[in-house]
Amino acid sequence: MLKQLLFFLFLPLTGILGQVDSIGQWRSLQSFSQGQYVTQSEESIIYTTGAAIFYLDKEDLSFTPLTRTDGLAGGRINIVEYHQPTETLVIIYENSTIDLLHEGRFSTLPQIDNFNFSGDKRIYDVSFSDDGNTMYLAAGYGISSLSLDEEIFNFTTFTGVQVSAATEYGDHLYAATPEGLYRVPRTGTNINDFGSWELLSTGFGLPGDYTASTVEVWRDGLYFGVDNDVYRLDGDTTTLHFRAPVAQHRLAQLSGGPNFLLAGFRCTATNCADRAVYPLTEVAADVSRLGDCAFQFNNAIEDERGRIWFGDDAEIISYLDGLGGNCNRLRYPGPPEDTNYRILHDGTSLWVAPGRLDENTSPSFDFDGVFRYVNGSWEVYRRNEIAAFRGADGQVGGDDDFATVIDVDYDPVNRIHYFSSFFEGVIARDEAGTFTLFDETNSTIELAPDAGAGRIRAAGAATDAAGFTYVAVSRAENNGIVSVRSPEGDWAALGQDCGLNIAIDIAVDANGYVWVVHRGGANGGLTVIDTNGTPLDPSDDPPCRTITMANSVLPTNQTRSIAIDQDGSIWVGTAEGVVVFNCNASPSDPDGCTGVLPQTEADGFGAYLLANEEVRTIAVDGANRKWLGTNSGAFLLSETGNEELLQFNRGNSPLLDNTVRSITIDPESGTVYFGTELGVISYLGDATQATALFNEDLIVFPNPVEPGYFGPIAIDGLAVNARVKITDLSGKLVTDGLSNGGRYIWDGNDYNGRRVTTGVYLLFASSGSSTNFEQQDSGSAVAKIVFIR
Numbered sequence: 001m002l003k004q005l006l007f008f009l010f011l012p013l014t015g016i017l018g019q020v021d022s023i024g025q026w027r028s029l030q031s032f033s034q035g036q037y038v039t040q041s042e043e044s045i046i047y048t049t050g051a052a053i054f055y056l057d058k059e060d061l062s063f064t065p066l067t068r069t070d071g072l073a074g075g076r077i078n079i080v081e082y083h084q085p086t087e088t089l090v091i092i093y094e095n096s097t098i099d100l101l102h103e104g105r106f107s108t109l110p111q112i113d114n115f116n117f118s119g120d121k122r123i124y125d126v127s128f129s130d131d132g133n134t135m136y137l138a139a140g141y142g143i144s145s146l147s148l149d150e151e152i153f154n155f156t157t158f159t160g161v162q163v164s165a166a167t168e169y170g171d172h173l174y175a176a177t178p179e180g181l182y183r184v185p186r187t188g189t190n191i192n193d194f195g196s197w198e199l200l201s202t203g204f205g206l207p208g209d210y211t212a213s214t215v216e217v218w219r220d221g222l223y224f225g226v227d228n229d230v231y232r233l234d235g236d237t238t239t240l241h242f243r244a245p246v247a248q249h250r251l252a253q254l255s256g257g258p259n260f261l262l263a264g265f266r267c268t269a270t271n272c273a274d275r276a277v278y279p280l281t282e283v284a285a286d287v288s289r290l291g292d293c294a295f296q297f298n299n300a301i302e303d304e305r306g307r308i309w310f311g312d313d314a315e316i317i318s319y320l321d322g323l324g325g326n327c328n329r330l331r332y333p334g335p336p337e338d339t340n341y342r343i344l345h346d347g348t349s350l351w352v353a354p355g356r357l358d359e360n361t362s363p364s365f366d367f368d369g370v371f372r373y374v375n376g377s378w379e380v381y382r383r384n385e386i387a388a389f390r391g392a393d394g395q396v397g398g399d400d401d402f403a404t405v406i407d408v409d410y411d412p413v414n415r416i417h418y419f420s421s422f423f424e425g426v427i428a429r430d431e432a433g434t435f436t437l438f439d440e441t442n443s444t445i446e447l448a449p450d451a452g453a454g455r456i457r458a459a460g461a462a463t464d465a466a467g468f469t470y471v472a473v474s475r476a477e478n479n480g481i482v483s484v485r486s487p488e489g490d491w492a493a494l495g496q497d498c499g500l501n502i503a504i505d506i507a508v509d510a511n512g513y514v515w516v517v518h519r520g521g522a523n524g525g526l527t528v529i530d531t532n533g534t535p536l537d538p539s540d541d542p543p544c545r546t547i548t549m550a551n552s553v554l555p556t557n558q559t560r561s562i563a564i565d566q567d568g569s570i571w572v573g574t575a576e577g578v579v580v581f582n583c584n585a586s587p588s589d590p591d592g593c594t595g596v597l598p599q600t601e602a603d604g605f606g607a608y609l610l611a612n613e614e615v616r617t618i619a620v621d622g623a624n625r626k627w628l629g630t631n632s633g634a635f636l637l638s639e640t641g642n643e644e645l646l647q648f649n650r651g652n653s654p655l656l657d658n659t660v661r662s663i664t665i666d667p668e669s670g671t672v673y674f675g676t677e678l679g680v681i682s683y684l685g686d687a688t689q690a691t692a693l694f695n696e697d698l699i700v701f702p703n704p705v706e707p708g709y710f711g712p713i714a715i716d717g718l719a720v721n722a723r724v725k726i727t728d729l730s731g732k733l734v735t736d737g738l739s740n741g742g743r744y745i746w747d748g749n750d751y752n753g754r755r756v757t758t759g760v761y762l763l764f765a766s767s768g769s770s771t772n773f774e775q776q777d778s779g780s781a782v783a784k785i786v787f788i789r
Contacts, residue, residue, distance in 0.1 A: 021671075021684045022702070023712040023745060026654040028052065028067035029350075029373060030679035032332040037311040039082045039089075040301055045309055046089065047317065048077045051338050051656065051678040053091065056330075058303065063332045068654040068681065071106045073099050075650065075657070076678065079123065085132035086148050096121045096139070100151065107151055117141060125165040125214075136173070138166040142194065143175055159194045165214045169222045169233075176212035181224050205238045206231070218256030219282055225251040230263055230280065241284045247274035257302025260323075266297045277308070279323055293318045293327035335371040335378050338679030342460070342617075342662045346410040346417070349374040350664070350673055352680065355404035355422060361474065361504060361519055363404040363422040370405050370419050381419075381429070388427050388435035400424055400454055402437065407460035413467030414487050420458040423451070426471055438485070444493040445483045446476035457503075464508040468535045470494075472506035472516055481516055481527060482506070484535045492536040498527045498544040507562045507570070511585045515570060517559045524548070524557030526572065528587045545588045553595045554579055555611070563618035563626070565639075571626060573615025577608055578628070578641065598641035609641050619663040619672070622741025623687035627672060629660030634674055648674075648683070656681050670743055686712065687740035690720035694765060694781035704786035705748060715744045715783065718765050725764045726785070734761060748787070758789040 021027060032054050035047030044055040044064075053066040068074050072091065079092035091099035096112040112121055120140025127136045134154065137144040142159035143166050146152070165176040172183040173191065184197040202208050206226060215224040222233040223241060228251045230242040244251065248269035255262045260279035267274040275297050276289040294300070296313035303309065306322040315337060317330040335352060344351045352371040356364040369382025369389060383389035383401050391400030407420040415431040425439035439456055440447050448457040457474035464470070467487040473480060480493035481503045494514070502524075505517035514529040525548035532540050548557050558575035565571060570581040572595075583593035598609040610630065617629040625645065626637045633649030648655045655674060662675035667689035673682045695717030705713060715724065722739040726746060734750045744765070749755055765781045 023684055023686050023714050025684050026069045027682045027684075028065070028069050028654075028656070028679070029334065029673075029682060030065075030067060030656070031334040031336060031338045032063070032065060033317070033334065033336050034313070034315045035309075035311055035317045036313055037077075037079055037298055038301055038309045039080050040303055040309070041082045041084065041087070041089075045301075045303065045319075046080055046082055047311070048080045048091070049338070050077055053077070053080060053089075054332065058305075061330065065333075066101075068656055071101075073097050073106070073108045073110075074654075074678075079126055081126045081128075083128055083132075083135070083148065085128075088148055090126055090135065092123045092126060092137075094122070096123050098123075098146075100148070109146075109151065111153065112137075112139070112144070120162060124163065127165070127167040129168045134168075136166045136168065138163040138175065143173070155192055157192050157194055157197075159197075164212070165216075167215050167217055167222075169217050174215050174222065174224070176215045176224060178211050180206070180210055181212040181215065181226075200233075200238070204233075204236065213251050214254045216254035216256055216261065218254075218261045221282070223254055223261060223280075225254065227251075228265070230254065230261075232284070239284065242278065242280055242287070244278075245276075247276070249274040249276065252297055253299045255300055255302070257308075258304055259306060260302055262300045262302060262308065264294075264297050264300050272296060277310075279308075290323070291320055291325070291327055293320050333378070335373070335680075336368060336380055339368070340661060340675040340680060341406040342408065343664045343673055343675040343680060344408045344410060345664045345666045345671075345673060346412075347667055350666075350680075351408040351410075351417070352675070353405045353408050353419070355406040357406060357422065357504075361502065363406070365403060365423075367401060367403050368405070369402075370408060381435075386435050388437045391424060391437065392439075392441070400439075402427060407458075409461035409463060409469070411463040411467060411469050413463065413465070414469075416469070418461040418469060418471070420460050420471065422457050422459065422474075423455055424458075425456040426458050426461065438491075443483060443485070444480065444491040445471060446473055446478055446480045446493065448473075448475035449477050450475055459503045460506050462506045462508045462514075464512060464535075465510070470506055470508055470514050470535075472503040474503045475501055476503075482514055482529060484531075486536055490536055492538060494529055494531070494535075494538050494541070495527060495544055496538075498529065499546050500525060500527050503527075504560075505562050507564050509564050509570060509587070510568050511587075513587050515562055515587075517562050517572070518557075519559065521557055524559055525554065526559060530588050542588060545590060547595075551590055551594065552579070553597050555597070555608075558614075560615055561617045563620055565620045565626070566624040567639075571618050571620075571641075573618050573628065575614045577611040577613060578615055578618075580641065600642055600644060609637070610635065616660060617662045617675075619665050621665050621672070621685060621687040622667060622670060622689040622743065623739075624741075625687065627663045627665070629663045629674065631659050633658045634660045634663065654681065670741075686714070686743060686745045688716055688742040690718060690722075690739065690742035692719060694719045694722070694779045696781075698763070698765070698781050698783040700763070700783050700785055704788055707788055710748070713746045713748055713785065715739075715746070715763060715765075716742060718742045718744060718781070719767060719779065722765045722767070722781075727762050727764070728756075729760055729762065739765075746785075755789070756787055759787055761785045761787060 030052045036050045037048050039046050055064040076094040081090045089101040098109040100107040123139045125138040135146045140162045142157045144156045145154040161177045163175045175182045181200045182197040210226045213225045228244040231238045232241040249265040249267045252266040253264045263278045265276045294310035294312045298311040308320040339354045340352050342353045350373040354368045372379040389402040403423040409418045417429040419427045428436045459472040459474045461471045469485045471483045479496045481495040500518040504519040507515045516527040528545040555576040561573035563571045572579045579595040581595045587593045613630040619627045624639045628635045636646035656678040657676040659677045664673050670685040670688040671682050672685045699716040718739045724744045725736040726734045763783045
């Protein structure tokens with residue numbers, strides 16, 4: 001036995017091979033292609049994308065991201081402001097939660113979000129006092145004052161009218177509102193009582209009825225908006241400082257910089273032609289607008305070099321070199337945008353379908369194409385670069401441009417990716433990188449007449465083990481809810497007699513049955529099509545089966561998602577939980593295939609699985625466990641669904657948003673990708689796809705286990721259901737267990753929960769029972785783990 005142990009000791013040390021993240025680590029894959037709001041520190045230009053934050057070094061414009069994995073509270077971001085005296089970054093979220101980032105530490109203030117108030121709690125602007133300690137929040141309910149040092153609220157004034165901006169000037173506090181500009185003395189008056197505030201009106205040389213949208217202190221003067229014009233306060237009177245040209249725009253911001261007071265106008269017309277930014281000086285005069293560099297203006301700042309940076313809702317990051325300078329566009333890492341409808345990992349790459357459907361399956365109209373994440377960088381396939389995305393005429397802007405891609409499917413048999421458009425059919429991308437558009441002219445995919453002339457509602461695709469690819473077609477004119485393509489390229493339409501016609505998802509089980517998910521009330525449910533082994537010949541198909549609440553245990557006809565697990569069970573997500581169909585080879589049997597509502601137990605009481613949750617997506621990991629995406633976050637369930645193993649939401653994890661639209665899993669690394677309202681984020685899971693036989697070289701990471709590391713130790717390359725034993729060099733058993741798919745996790749402790757000591761530990765893996773492969777001896781494998789205390 002000692003000889004055998006010494007032999008194992010001299011096995012090659014197994015280390016981290018291509019593995020960077022540790023088990024349980026999160027990684028953001030968000031977009032940094034736009035800057036919706038901008039501020040600055042002495043060293044950096046600081047932007048928010050609306051979902052994350054990034055810093056641009058003022059010297060070399062290098063890029064540093066700040067995301068949920070770095071500590072952001074989460075949610076959509078409206079405003080970022082940097083307070084130089086205290087070196088604090090203030091982050092304002094859409095729900096009015098506030099993050100204060102100071103010296104690398106986050107303080108999250110949820111008081112406004114948690115306040116029991118039914119009115120408008122949104123924060124519209126932030127300003128700071130002269131003493132460098134107080135921050136004023138202009139909000140829908142009024143004004144709040146916050147101490148940056150103590151992180152407590154000094155006072156709140158409920159105004160009964162929205163406050164768009166507020167600032168301290170001289171002895172008064174000013175508030176810009178739709179009723180005009182109000183002010184109140186900062187001392188000697190009850191600021192909390194809005195009745196003590198004074199409206200600046202005709203007595204100050206102002207119109208009797210006007211809107212004040214913004215107010216700013218610049219070079220010892222107070223400037224504010226009067227409708228679209230800019231006025232200056234001089235003592236107890238005001239003067240017109242800048243008369244805005246008559247146009248379809250509104251004054252959005254006044255921003256004081258080293259050289260100019262920037263007056264930014266956001267267009268109100270659909271075509272956004274009347275946007276403009278004017279560089280004002282202390283002299284009241286007509287000025288020329290800056291060069292056209294912002295598209296959907298939110299705000300602007302001027303840095304000490306005279307560069308003017310724009311916060312913009314458009315998908316650009318832009319700045320002017322200065323007055324009369326060039327407009328510069330910047331691009332930084334990440335996908336072009338954060339929108340996603342479905343995501344797919346094909347074992348090599350992550351694919352994102354960025355099109356969107358609303359709750360009534362009405363599509364957005366976009367030409368964003370498809371995004372691919374591979375080898376740490378993003379690629380974009382869209383009409384500007386690829387002819388197939390430009391339709392039959394090959395011209396950008398034609399009526400048949402390939403729009404609103406909502407699904408990516410991979411056919412591993414023929415090595416083809418299929419992109420489904422809810423406007424123009426399906427594009428196939430083969431292994432050579434050739435793109436082919438399939439529509440009503442060269443396939444059996446049917447038009448959707450109610451969508452407009454020439455429109456096709458392709459809702460997704462799935463490929464069977466023989467390489468036949470099935471495309472779900474919504475609102476097909478002849479009820480051909482499925483079109484199938486053979487490996488040779490022949491097509492056939494299926495399902496014309498099935499009844500339901502609003503297809504939204506599709507799956508094919510191991511027996512060749514095609515499952516179609518239909519969204520909607522009266523038009524919702526499932527369709528099962530039996531191709532009878534001849535997918536291209538529907539004439540010999542038995543009648544399809546429609547599954548609804550009336551003939552199954554479906555709690556609602558509002559079906560949402562579908563997945564097939566490693567045992568062949570069909571998991572269906574609905575607006576009211578999950579149903580599992582274990583139909584074996586007879587899903588067409590209305591009596592023997594009605595489905596099961598999985599039950600979980602909590603606090604001694606049984607309940608149906610996620611009965612009150614809308615299950616938008618389902619994915620199966622290498623251990624046959626189920627990941628479910630809902631409006632309340634993501635859930636990891638045991639194989640049968642009767643045990644909740646993990647729950648991620650915005651409150652207990654870096655998950656970007658509680659609305660999880662899509663989940664996909666990299667089978668090789670076990671990385672779980674979540675497509676959310678605010679972008680894509682990944683989590684390194686503890687299960688990988690197992691193989692029938694053990695890998696020749698197991699991968700152990702980290703290895704060696706360094707002092708101070710207390711995270712999980714992962715062993716990859718195991719056969720399915722492997723039995724793992726870990727011993728010390730004397731052969732004493734330390735721990736044992738079964739793998740999760742092809743991965744085993746060790747916490748570094750022995751059976752008694754004690755941390756193991758410094759030394760070399762031996763891992764022995766042998767065959768376990770299997771339901772996913774033919775019963776066979778999977779062999780065995782060994783590895784060693786070096787532990788340093």
